[in-house]
Amino acid sequence: GAGVSQSPSNKVTEKGKDVELRCDPISGHTALYWYRQSLGQGLEFLIYFQGNSAPDKSGLPSDRFSAERTGGSVSTLTIQRTQQEDSAVYLCASSLVGNSLNSPLHFGNGTRLTVT
């Protein structure tokens, strides 16, 4: 079946512009995560959506970052007034959630954002 789809795969933007990154999770996966990965670094948690619950926004680095998940499916991560330090790969992942802990995260291929 189809995996997690992210678009665009690459985005180059000028400092100060707004960008939108899109994630289409695996059908039926109720949990959706956004992570950020700077070059050669680990995964930085940004935000987590689970069903209709309020999202866990505790990882968003500033109020320039926001995310939505419409209809429990597609998610959009928006970065306003981009800064050069926002340059990174933004990874989206989805997972089944329930009483079983063994459902792994399935990752998309990421969006590489470059702010010039």
Add this chain to the structure above:
Amino acid sequence: AQKITQTQPGMFVQEKEAVTLDCTYDTSDPSYGLFWYKQPSSGEMIFLIYQGSYDQQNATEGRYSLNFQKARKSANLVISASQLGDSAMYFCAMRVYNFNKFYFGSGTKLNVKP
């Protein structure tokens, strides 16, 4: 608080030898799952192996096995018979039942030498 620690930023191993990548975790929740992911230079995250906190036996998947020591809170990944294609970043992750959220370690970069 939940935390995953990987203390080896980088490791080298000779082709065909076994290698162990360390991972320790911290949680007070008795129900949790532990995962290992591989990230080649191409960037995709590949799920390798899972271990549940109540599992009695260590997980194995082909050349990957997980050395789970619950009392020490460690979940080390063992790769047997290393191959050049095993060169990648490896991330340990934990999912805690009451939080249902994944926590990642900082990763270990493995280089397999021919």
